[in-house]
Amino acid sequence: MDWDKLRIFHAVADAGSLTHAGDTLHLSQSAVSRQIRALEESLGTTLFHRHARGLILTEQGELLFEATSSMARKLEGASARIRDSEEHVFGELKVTTTVGFGTLWLAPRLVKLYEKYPDLKIDLMLEERVLDLPMREADVAIRMKEPSQSDLIRRRLLNIRMRLYATQEYLDHAGTPQGIADLIPHRLICQKANQPQVAAGARLVQELMSQNITSTLTVNNYLGVLQGVLANVGIGVLPDYLTADNPRLVRVLPDVESGEVPVFLAYPEELRQTRRVAAFRDFVLEEIQAYRRQQSENGTA
Secondary structure, eight states: OOHHHHHHHHHHHHHTSHHHHHHHHTOOHHHHHHHHHHHHHHHTSOOEEEETTEEEEOHHHHHHHHHHHHHHHHHHHHHHHHHOOSSOOOEEEEEEEOHHHIIIIIGGGHHHHHHHOTTEEEEEEEOSSOOOTTTTSOSEEEESSOOOOTTEEEEEEEEEOEEEEEEHHHHHHHOOOSSGGGGTTSEEEEOOTTSSSOHHHHHHHHHHHTTOOSEEEEOSSHHHHHHHHHTTSOEEEEEGGGGGTOTTEEEEEEEEEOOOEEEEEEEEGGGTTOHHHHHHHHHHHHHHHHHHHHHHHHTOO
16 A cells, blocks of 8 residues: 555545645645546545535544544654654653643643753643543643553652642631531632542532632633632632642641542653653652752741
8 A cells, every 4th residue: 555645545534534634644635536536546435525514524534534534643642752762852842731730730830841851842731621642632741640541651649639728818808617518608609510620629528619609700720720729818718729820729627638649650652762751750759859858948838
């Protein structure tokens, strides 16, 4: 089977258009069309249904696209390993994690990684949706639960809990709750229980809301919750890893917290030897160790 024709087929299937595939491949539409027809003739089957709005893969085309996608991922991994030298780490690394952890813990620390590897390009994708690592939607993930795919390398980084925090200024003005029922006159800042978040955090929010708290501020990410707390708007439900970088946070009701949430670093087996992945993994582990030391010294672990 002609490798060049397979490359062109993969580009067309991925783009859903001869024109867009041609732009990517720097070929004319007619040249792309000829290669697809030749591939279909060599296989004795039709690979695309042709519609006015574009191309749709046939059942046979889906099978071939699955095979070329697997080939593309393996070639990309091999290319990355070849490009990476023992001394030099460079190129793009796609990292995915949650909005809260990525914005509030990871991003502020990346300057240290760039200082060590100035030619590295990080594509940081922050969303609650779990991206598919084996399908290479991302290279590395930091997730708030253990990955389910068997072909991933995973490393447990730490356990976190959702807890209640306020500023001392707020507590001096509004009073410090001594029990969960004392939260009723305070303003609770949190994510809604039905918003995408870790289950343990949602359960804690549900428990707090059952106290019939009269005033709330709900925000769809922890960055907004943190800003509300630091602005003395009320008492917020926040992950405990924030205390390392926010000394103004004062814990409220030490007996009230969520269950443990495990945090995992994961990446595909095929990227095990990739220098970019190894550099990022080692950086995160070093930062976690520094975070743990700081928590231990502050007595907040």
